[in-house]
Amino acid sequence: MATPNVELVAIRRDHLETLIRQARINHTNQGAEPAIRIPTSQYIDLTQSKLHYDNLCRALLSGGLSMELLQPSPPDPKEVEKSAIQRSALNALFLNVQNWRSSPKEPQQEVAGSSHSIASDHHVPSNRDKEAKTVWQHAPPSHGQERRCPRECQRTILFYSLPHGATLWDITSVVFGGSLCDVHLSVDENYAVVSFNEEESAIQFYQHVQENGLSVKGKTVTVRWAKSPHVITNHIRNQILRGATRNIVIQNCNPRITEADIRNDLDHIYKLIVVDISFKDGNWHIQTNSIHSALFAKTCLCSREKYKDHTITWGTDECDGPIQGTGEGPSKKPARDAWEVIGDRRRNGGRAEKK
Numbered sequence: 243m244a245t246p247n248v249e250l251v252a253i254r255r256d257h258l259e260t261l262i263r264q265a266r267i268n269h270t271n272q273g274a275e276p277a278i279r280i281p282t283s284q285y286i287d288l289t290q291s292k293l294h295y296d297n298l299c300r301a302l303l304s305g306g307l308s309m310e311l312l313q314p315s316p317p318d319p320k321e322v323e324k325s326a327i328q329r330s331a332l333n334a335l336f337l338n339v340q341n342w343r344s345s346p347k348e349p350q351q352e353v354a355g356s357s358h359s360i361a362s363d364h365h366v367p368s369n370r371d372k373e374a375k376t377v378w379q380h381a382p383p384s385h386g387q388e389r390r391c392p393r394e395c396q397r398t399i400l401f402y403s404l405p406h407g408a409t410l411w412d413i414t415s416v417v418f419g420g421s422l423c424d425v426h427l428s429v430d431e432n433y434a435v436v437s438f439n440e441e442e443s444a445i446q447f448y449q450h451v452q453e454n455g456l457s458v459k460g461k462t463v464t465v466r467w468a469k470s471p472h473v474i475t476n477h478i479r480n481q482i483l484r485g486a487t488r489n490i491v492i493q494n495c496n497p498r499i500t501e502a503d504i505r506n507d508l509d510h511i512y513k514l515i516v517v518d519i520s521f522k523d524g525n526w527h528i529q530t531n532s533i534h535s536a537l538f539a540k541t542c543l544c545s546r547e548k549y550k551d552h553t554i555t556w557g558t559d560e561c562d563g564p565i566q567g568t569g570e571g572p573s574k575k576p577a578r579d580a581w582e583v584i585g586d587r588r589r590n591g592g593r594a595e596k597k
Contacts, residue, residue, distance in 0.1 A: 327545055391474065391482050395441035397423075398468035399448055401434040405461040408434075410517045410531060412458050414561055419447040421487060421559040424472050424532040425517075437472035439482060450565050478534055488536045489557035492526040492549065499548060504528065507546060511538050527557055 280288075303309065401413065410427050413434045420443020426435040438444040451465045474482070492499075501519045504526060508514060514535040520527045530536045540556075543549050 327547055327550070330545060391439050391479050392441065393474050393476065393479055394471070396467060396471055397439070397441050397444045398435060398437045398471040399444060400466045400468050401436065401456075401458070402432075402464040402466065403461070404432050404434060404463055405459045406432075408458055410434075410515060411529075414517060414529070416456060416458055417447065417561045418563050419443045419450070419561070419565045421482075421562040423474060423478070423482070423488070424534070425488075426531070435468065435472075439474075447565060478537075481537060482533060485556050486533055486537060487556045487559045487562075488530045488533045489559055490528040490530070490536055490540050490543070491555050491557040492528070492543070493553040493555060494524055495521075495526045495552055496548075499526070501526075503548070504543075508539050508542065511535060511542060514539055529557075529560070 404413075408427070410425055413425060413427065413436065414422070417436055419438075421439045422436060423439050424435070424437040428434070438447070448465065448467065456463055456465055478486075492504075501521075504519055505516060508516060508528075513532075515531040517529040517531060518527075519529070528539070530539060536556075540554060543554050
């Protein structure tokens with residue numbers, strides 16, 4: 243029988259002993275659980291925590307507690323779902339704050355109380371103002387035209403000599419010609435501040451009022467340009483170009499959701515004023531005082547469990563239409579007087595009383 247050709251390799255004895263010892267270790271570890279390597283400090287902390295836990299369990303058992311109560315219970319599915327919704331709302335709010343922080347900071351106009359400058363003359367935008375405005379060429383169209391929405395322009399108009407008891411609904415009912423980004427009503431000084439998204443819309447409405455006059459609740463009011471126009475930040479402008487308005491629509495709403503439910507869900511949002519809530523064709527239409535507040539309101543509604551099966555979209559601004567006559571606005575009474583809402587917020591530190 244022929245002997246096969248075998249090649250022999252010469253190694254040192256200590257190397258052979260090392261290989262044999264390693265082979266024995268590998269054979270012993272077969273079938274054992276995988277090991278996890280952690281720092282010694284963490285191992286000591288875990289060991290101490292285990293000792294503390296054992297001592298606590300023994301103390302509880304000696305005090306009369308049963309072993310069943312010490313066993314961990316499975317999580318409640320409803321609580322898990324609720325936590326997921328809350329995390330989603332917080333993440334959306336965090337993204338909005340991050341986008342706002344990343345945008346260049348600009349001087350903002352404060353329209354609350356008496357800080358707004360109301361001593362202004364009839365000021366018509368100059369050619370320099372028109373040349374300085376930024377025109378956004380790739381914005382979505384609105385009524386067949388481009389939506390530019392510059393950050394700074396002559397967009398803010400002041401309404402003086404309002405009748406007593408005038409509401410935000412009375413103001414928005416007589417304003418036409420373009421979408422509004424912010425509406426403010428001063429109860430103490432009896433004036434309103436109306437800011438359009440577009441400068442062209444503000445100019446057309448102002449010129450129309452100068453030629454035809456304007457009345458609110460049967461009383462003629464004075465209209466002037468504001469010396470400090472409202473400034474739209476980059477974040478708000480980007481949301482407007484994506485379709486955001488100051489109005490929200492809850493589509494195909496559950497009949498069990500009432501107007502009171504919606505108001506209660508939005509009552510905690512700072513500086514948000516619900517101008518009106520109406521139900522049409524199975525949808526709830528919510529009109530607010532500003533796009534900035536409406537962004538928070540929409541995020542809040544989307545995060546609540548009762549609205550998870552509904553589609554929440556942006557609604558059409560009722561002021562975004564052709565300029566009409568200067569008579570009374572649509573004959574519609576809001577479910578709650580906006581004048582009372584503003585007074586309640588002033589008396590209660592920004593929160594409206596529940597009627």
